[in-house]
Amino acid sequence: MSLLKATLESAADGILAVDLSRRIVLFNRRFAEIFLIPDEVLARRGDAYALDFVRDIMRDPDGFRSRIEAIYARPDATSFDVFELKDGRLIECYSLPQYLARAVVGRVWSHRDVTARVRAERQRDRLLLEERRARAEAEEAVRLRDEFVAIASHELRTPLTSLQLVVQGLERWLAPGMDVERARSALLRCKRQIRRLAALVDGLLDVSCIQAGGLDLKLSEVDLREVIRDAAAQVADQLAQEGIELIVQAERPVVGRWDGDRLERVVTSLLANAIKFGGGRPIQIALASDGRIARLSMTDHGIGMDQETQSKLFERFGRGVSVRHYGGLGLGLYIARTAVEAHGGRMYVESELGQGATFTVELPLPQAAPESP
Ligand SMILES: Nc1ncnc2c1ncn2[C@@H]1O[C@H](COP(=O)(O)OP(=O)(O)OP(=O)(O)O)[C@@H](O)[C@H]1O
Ligand SMILES: [Mg+2]
Known part of the structure; x- marks a missing residue:
């Protein structure tokens, strides 16, 4: 016993x-x-x-x-x-x-x-899961980059091909004697393709800049009405050519300390999208301010988008349409949102599939110091 x-x-x-x-x-x-x-x-x-x-x-x-x-x-x-x-x-x-x-x-x-053993097993499982997730993310990043390089090369190639064709045409017409009108319209087309190339390269530079630590802002006193006017001027010939009406509602000046060039690119980017996805119908820009926040919104009446697309379109390479139907790198809104956030503002979209879209940019306005007694 x-x-x-x-x-x-x-x-x-x-x-x-x-x-x-x-x-x-x-x-x-x-x-x-x-x-x-x-x-x-x-x-x-x-x-x-x-x-x-x-x-x-x-x-x-x-x-x-x-x-x-x-x-x-x-x-x-x-x-x-x-x-x-x-x-x-x-x-x-x-x-x-x-x-x-x-x-x-x-x-x-x-x-x-078995506390110690089970804890060690759980910890190991957790690490394994994290490692698997990290690897999947890395693979996805590589896939996105490859896809991006393919799209970017295609996008850069397209305006170059157009430029080549127009310049060759110019050469041919110049030989028998100059037709000034024809040359002028050819030059306009050249300018448009050069602008497109420059915008693409600017976009790529912006992204590498954001990646390397963020956008630098050059602040000065800026009136958003002028920003809208300058952006609209940039796409004026394209709007005219495609017969798209642009309606701007901006009664009063809205002035703040912002980076005017950056904001102009934000508006140009939104305009480019509204033209690209707007189905040829009118585009409206409205500018308002409540003394604290400046609000710029752009509305189109085109293809619109579903909720899922809305949730990812501000991300890098976030596109809701196929490259074959609509050109683009999927960078425009990512850069625009980063620029607006660098100003302390925010940007959002309201849309439904087939019902057009409204993109809104909100920027904080400088608050007047309280008057001294
Ligand atoms: N006005 C709009 N109407 C419908 N869908 C839009 C609109 N604007 C953007 N989108 C959707 O959001 C996606 C991302 O837009 P973004 O401007 O970032 O890229 P992109 O226009 O495709 O390319 P990029 O601007 O770099 O040339 C678009 O591919 C499209 O699916
Ligand atoms: Mg775009």
């Missing part, structure tokens, strides 16, 4: 033997330690007393209790569970029926504190 007791006490697991009437027949010190059960509770020899006692230290007392009852309900079954305690420990729990002359006479439970 004492050899058996000594053996039990040397076991690494907490051991408990219970008979069929659920009386505690045997247990070792380790068992009492794991569940913090005082001697007087175990001395009562009833399994129910021990279970009542551990109720309070279990993370899920009801789940624990019903699981134990389910195991006792099947005397010849084995069980394996991991229970969590309120103090964060995890206890692995095996139980096996105890046989005497082939008849089940009770059940022996062994318990082991």
